[in-house]
Amino acid sequence: ANCQTWVTIAENIGKKVILVDFWTYSCINCQRTLPYLTTWHNKYKNKGLLIIGVHTPEFDFEKEYDNVVRATKKWDLHYPIILDNDHQTWRAYKNRYWPRKYLIDIDGFIVYDHIGEGSYAETEEKIQALLQERNQILGIKESIEENVSQINAETPQFGNIKTPEIYFGYEFQRGQMGNKEGWVPEKTMYYSPPEKQERNKFYLQGNWKNNPDNLESIGEQGSVFIQYDAKIVNIVAGSSETKEITFKLDHKTIGKINVSNFELYQLVAEENYAAHSLELEIPPGVMIYTLTFG
Numbered sequence: 001a002n003c004q005t006w007v008t009i010a011e012n013i014g015k016k017v018i019l020v021d022f023w024t025y026s027c028i029n030c031q032r033t034l035p036y037l038t039t040w041h042n043k044y045k046n047k048g049l050l051i052i053g054v055h056t057p058e059f060d061f062e063k064e065y066d067n068v069v070r071a072t073k074k075w076d077l078h079y080p081i082i083l084d085n086d087h088q089t090w091r092a093y094k095n096r097y098w099p100r101k102y103l104i105d106i107d108g109f110i111v112y113d114h115i116g117e118g119s120y121a122e123t124e125e126k127i128q129a130l131l132q133e134r135n136q137i138l139g140i141k142e143s144i145e146e147n148v149s150q151i152n153a154e155t156p157q158f159g160n161i162k163t164p165e166i167y168f169g170y171e172f173q174r175g176q177m178g179n180k181e182g183w184v185p186e187k188t189m190y191y192s193p194p195e196k197q198e199r200n201k202f203y204l205q206g207n208w209k210n211n212p213d214n215l216e217s218i219g220e221q222g223s224v225f226i227q228y229d230a231k232i233v234n235i236v237a238g239s240s241e242t243k244e245i246t247f248k249l250d251h252k253t254i255g256k257i258n259v260s261n262f263e264l265y266q267l268v269a270e271e272n273y274a275a276h277s278l279e280l281e282i283p284p285g286v287m288i289y290t291l292t293f294g
Helices: 034-047 065-074 088-092 120-138
Strands: 017-023 049-055 081-083 100-104 110-115 188-191 202-210 215-238 243-249 252-259 263-282 287-293
Touching: 017 034, 017 120, 034 049, 034 120, 065 081, 100 120, 110 120, 252 263, 263 287
Parallel strands: 017 049, 049 081, 215 287
Antiparallel strands: 017 100, 100 110, 188 202, 202 215, 215 263, 243 252, 243 263
């Protein structure tokens, strides 16, 4: 994606400073880093920096070329992106995280490694230092500006987010389902939620097909209930045709979203971090993958 010719790290050693970014397009943590990557690409692409995005999918739908291309257009990404569908590059770097950034100096050595979000000023300062080193090695007299980019992007206060990411697929599950029926791989189950529900667990009502990386609403409309503690709620979901999800916050209907493309959708964005209850009404044919909180 985003590349008309082959781009390799090997051919750029001795020529470029390389930033390798492991990401996947439905990951909210990855999405929040993209404005910084775009800014660095625009600012330093003509000064010796090459950014290579390594798109390593978490879910099966992220292996689809058209889905990745749609995401790169949505986020206006113009640096090269490779599709790492078999996780070969991921394993070569012994990586386990989305997102993760490596900086490779002009001699081909990994000299910087950052896991997750944040440390943007530190990362850019390291880019500047490596570009300045490159100029000295190549005899380029141009100096690299040392100001750090100011980007208007909100950084979550992770200490205030009390609910972890929720995974719905049986191969991804972390014991977060509250229904006594639990996961039954590859089976369609009828779920009924108990009256008493624990915080940070999800509860299902209705018929749901248990898939490896998602739960699919089957037959009539299904429901998902969760008590959480955060400010923002996102869902990763998709459907083969456009469907409408409605949702209630603290037992009051607050909105609806149209789901078609397999991607991340924002459900709730409150002003303050607080405890809430959320109920989702999921029409048949919609697959749900995760709930993430910010």
